[in-house]
Amino acid sequence: MSNTISNLPEYVNNAIAMGYRFECPCGELLRTVELARTCRKCRKYSYFPGRYVVDAKTGEVVYGTLPSDEETKEAYAVAAVQEAAEAAYWAELEAKHAAEAIAAETLRIEEVYWQLFFKYDTLAEELGY
16 A cells, blocks of 8 residues: 555455456446446445446446436435335334234233133033032
């Protein structure tokens, strides 16, 4: 690594020194533009997978175009809607599981109650009364 001082974080400087200088939209540092362009993590963690690649050393876009502010705002809005839908789904699923657990516990308590209620009847039958 050179002795020049960079304003990049140390891990980025270390990655660049090891040859990982191309950054994909999700922030992963890779060795080639093609690898950064086809990053599999971007499918999950980026709003613009495969759209652009940035040279981390120079900060220049080496493939594609950066999204505009309007596109970024739209992507954040879509992500917020998806997150809300996902949160609602998980809340519904959690409520369903809680209701099932309560129903199972209610049945168990009722079964124990009736066992205790008929305890002496069962005991009398066993003793031959």
